[in-house]
Amino acid sequence: MKEVAGYPDALTDKQFHYCPGCTHGIIHRIVAEVIDELDIREETIGVAPVGCSVLAYEYFNVDMHEASHGRAPAVATGIKRVHPDKFVFTYQGDGDLASIGTAEIVHAANRGELISTIFVNNAIYGMTGGQMAPTSLEGQKTTTSPFGRDVREAGHPIRMSEMLTQLDGAVYITRVSVHDPQHIKQAKKAIKKAFKIQLEGKGFALVEVLSTCPTNWGMKPSDSIEWLKNNMMETYPLGDLKTPEGVE
Amino acid sequence: MNEEIIMAGFGGQGIMLMGKLLTYAGMKEDKEVSWMPSYGPEMRGGTANCTVIISDKRIPSPMSSKPDSIIVMNLPSLDKFLPKVKSGGTVFMNSSLIAEEVTRDDVKVIKVPANEMANEIGNSKIANMVMLGSFVEEKNIVKPETVKESLEKVLSARNQKLIDLNVKALEKGKEFK
Amino acid sequence: MGEKVLMKGNEAIAEAAIRAGCRYFFGYPITPQSELPAYLARKFPEVGGTFLQAESEVAASNMIYGAAGAGARVLTSSSSPGISLKAEGISYIAGAELPAVIINIMRGGPGLGSIQPSQADYFQATKGMAHGDFSLTVLAPSTVQEAVDLTMEAFEIADRYRNPVLLVGDGIIGQMMEPVEFKEAIDPDELPKKEWATDGAKGREPNVINSLALEPEDLEDHNMKLKAKYDKMKEEEVRYEELYTDDADIIIVAYGTTARISSRAIEMARKEGYKVGMIRPITLFPFPTDIINETADRVDDFLAVEMSTGQMVEDVRLAVNGKKPVHFYGRTGGVVPSPEEIVNKIKEIGGEK
Known part of the structure; x- marks a missing residue:
């Protein structure tokens, strides 16, 4: 009998702590499925961030290293340099990667560090209670932008992925979403491609995954999906931003 | 025996190298030695100095507030370090570049026209070795032979071909004591 | 080697x-x-x-x-x-x-x-x-x-x-x-x-x-x-070095470069009749608290010498635990103390000989 679905080996059986309607769980799962499909579970070292996915080290059934806020690419660099033959990925949110960790992600990408980054962008700080993120949309209300993000005061939503395409060391940068099954499939395909790029020694790859935060957006999960589609995708359009084919 | 020497001059006059060579020779003769450079923006400003200490006993501090000798390659260095020389100490000065007279009468002054001598040998860059030759001869702290033997260790790979020239300069310096 | x-x-x-x-x-x-x-x-x-x-x-x-x-x-x-x-x-x-x-x-x-x-x-x-x-x-x-x-x-x-x-x-x-x-x-x-x-x-x-x-x-x-x-x-893991602690009246506590300079000052001061010794911490953590405390039973004074306005001196005081006075001499900002300055401080502590 052919198994058509199952629980990934690359996830532990620990129950996720994520809120209802949050897509971290889906993203964890597809990352784990890709690790299984590439048969690299025993060769993988993951780096967890600070943010809602801080406990990712409890969920991935691989060697994990919990980094300080924003420094996952630096920690991953240290690991990868010691074990160049292993597979190393970081899993980071938008506060982590797009704010406090901008220097680390930019320079890891610029060095063409052979790591893969999953960048989960939900346009808000979740763990600390709904503060404005650098990726928050113009006019978006958060606890630290209670009247809506005023770009004259707080700057504009930062498009990290577009920025990173300018770096020669980054070979694959793409933006996906996981708000419906079709997009989840596409996201998984992108993650697999990113991981293969590392395994083939081609350079740095990053997959930005748009994600929901119904709790801190103040919405029902179903509304948050609509908000993502109608608002986030306008500022953060989906699709490949840089591909190795384009580089070669 | 405890000899504390400050060497000073413009950047590019080979001050650090002169110090390292003497220090190396001291080490070769199983003496206690230390070499301490000035560092940081001071160096960028075009002057350089280093302190060399050669002793029979453990060296407490690699810095010297009252040196026994100074080797000064230019006027600003003479002005800066002359007041520090121990009473009865020795001032080796590059008379090619310092026309002024030493204003203290409690120190011995040895004038070495180092640039002229170096030019005579054929390379103005080895004025430092002329000065050091004079120092080694006058102070008798390390053997001139040891200094020459140390050149190979102290000169960079690309300057190894200049050993003979450096030896000549050290020899030339002997004439001034 | x-x-x-x-x-x-x-x-x-x-x-x-x-x-x-x-x-x-x-x-x-x-x-x-x-x-x-x-x-x-x-x-x-x-x-x-x-x-x-x-x-x-x-x-x-x-x-x-x-x-x-x-x-x-x-x-x-x-x-x-x-x-x-x-x-x-x-x-x-x-x-x-x-x-x-x-x-x-x-x-x-x-x-x-x-x-x-x-x-x-x-x-x-x-x-x-x-x-x-x-x-x-x-x-x-x-x-x-x-x-x-x-x-x-x-x-x-x-x-x-x-x-x-x-x-x-x-x-x-x-x-x-x-x-x-x-x-x-x-x-x-x-x-x-x-x-x-x-x-x-x-x-x-x-x-x-x-x-x-x-x-x-x-x-x-x-x-x-x-x-x-x-x-x-x-x-x-406590490591330290002792210098003339057997007969000293004054114990200098100094580490690193300051200890080297102090050792020169000690030689100079001893020539003038001041019985000075030194405990040089090699580990700053763990600090050589016990040896300092034991030594406090048989000496008169401690002098911490540092290139700071007085930091390690606090650990020396904790180690001496009130048994004897703990003095301080420091230069800072990049200024290195001279042996002569330290000798002057020793004389100030030890009085005229």
């Missing part, structure tokens, strides 16, 4: 790290320690080492966090302002119980300060490096030879306790040249395998490198475990 060579402190420390089996360096340029990374950048290719100039000290300290977690002997070096930035990674390294060696060639502060020799980071090194309840093992060499020996030992201590070890020198230790002899090199491939390291969970349960413990009781347990390690260090 091999042949004697003349080397700058910074370069000698770098060579010692290579000989200790360290093959990974992550750092960021800063004066007066820049010869150390430059030496490794030059030499590492010969031994298959990895040198990486990071984008910042913050990144560098997190790279060593990663590399240490991955099981490597790893080094970073910096000078005072850079160590402040590295404090983040160092706290995580201590929290996650990883071995790493950090070099601080101290310069004047606060802020940008100066680039001249200083010992003003004593508090930072021994008390307030970063957030949380932790201590580094802190080694303070006073010669280039000792810097070499302690650097090699630092990697052993770090592995033994799974704790970051900080070696502090000042600009003088880093910049001066002295003759050194090196011990035989350790082959990193011969070092025992670190079973806890992240190197891929092949045929075993995953390893997790982590400093997070959300349950207060769990973190308290972890803190107590760390404390037990520090207590063990206090039992087993």
Whole structure:
């Protein structure tokens, strides 16, 4: 009998702590499925961030290293340099990667560090209670932008992925979403491609995954999906931003 | 025996190298030695100095507030370090570049026209070795032979071909004591 | 021991790290320690080492966090302002119980300060490096030879306790040249395998490198475990040197370069009839508290000499515990005290002879 679905080996059986309607769980799962499909579970070292996915080290059934806020690419660099033959990925949110960790992600990408980054962008700080993120949309209300993000005061939503395409060391940068099954499939395909790029020694790859935060957006999960589609995708359009084919 | 020497001059006059060579020779003769450079923006400003200490006993501090000798390659260095020389100490000065007279009468002054001598040998860059030759001869702290033997260790790979020239300069310096 | 060579402190420390089996360096340029990374950048290719100039000290300290977690002997070096930035990674390294060696060639502060020799980071090194309840093992060499020996030992201590070890020198230790002899090199491939390291969970349960413990009781347990390690260090790792302590009336306590200068002052003062001795802490943490306390029973005065406005003197006072007066002499901001100044202070304490 052919198994058509199952629980990934690359996830532990620990129950996720994520809120209802949050897509971290889906993203964890597809990352784990890709690790299984590439048969690299025993060769993988993951780096967890600070943010809602801080406990990712409890969920991935691989060697994990919990980094300080924003420094996952630096920690991953240290690991990868010691074990160049292993597979190393970081899993980071938008506060982590797009704010406090901008220097680390930019320079890891610029060095063409052979790591893969999953960048989960939900346009808000979740763990600390709904503060404005650098990726928050113009006019978006958060606890630290209670009247809506005023770009004259707080700057504009930062498009990290577009920025990173300018770096020669980054070979694959793409933006996906996981708000419906079709997009989840596409996201998984992108993650697999990113991981293969590392395994083939081609350079740095990053997959930005748009994600929901119904709790801190103040919405029902179903509304948050609509908000993502109608608002986030306008500022953060989906699709490949840089591909190795384009580089070669 | 405890000899504390400050060497000073413009950047590019080979001050650090002169110090390292003497220090190396001291080490070769199983003496206690230390070499301490000035560092940081001071160096960028075009002057350089280093302190060399050669002793029979453990060296407490690699810095010297009252040196026994100074080797000064230019006027600003003479002005800066002359007041520090121990009473009865020795001032080796590059008379090619310092026309002024030493204003203290409690120190011995040895004038070495180092640039002229170096030019005579054929390379103005080895004025430092002329000065050091004079120092080694006058102070008798390390053997001139040891200094020459140390050149190979102290000169960079690309300057190894200049050993003979450096030896000549050290020899030339002997004439001034 | 091999042949004697003349080397700058910074370069000698770098060579010692290579000989200790360290093959990974992550750092960021800063004066007066820049010869150390430059030496490794030059030499590492010969031994298959990895040198990486990071984008910042913050990144560098997190790279060593990663590399240490991955099981490597790893080094970073910096000078005072850079160590402040590295404090983040160092706290995580201590929290996650990883071995790493950090070099601080101290310069004047606060802020940008100066680039001249200083010992003003004593508090930072021994008390307030970063957030949380932790201590580094802190080694303070006073010669280039000792810097070499302690650097090699630092990697052993770090592995033994799974704790970051900080070696502090000042600009003088880093910049001066002295003759050194090196011990035989350790082959990193011969070092025992670190079973806890992240190197891929092949045929075993995953390893997790982590400093997070959300349950207060769990973190308290972890803190107590760390404390037990520090207590063990206090039992087993205290290092110091004594000079003329058998007949002394006045005991100088000084470390690093200041101890060297004090030893000259002691020779000078003894010639004038002042019985002065010295206890030179070689480990600043754990501090040689017991020997100072015991010595306090038979001497009249203590004098702490530092290149700061008075930091280690507090530990001397705690060690003396009120038994005898503890005096202080310090120069700071990059000014190095002269032996004569220290002699004057000795005379002030000892009275006219």
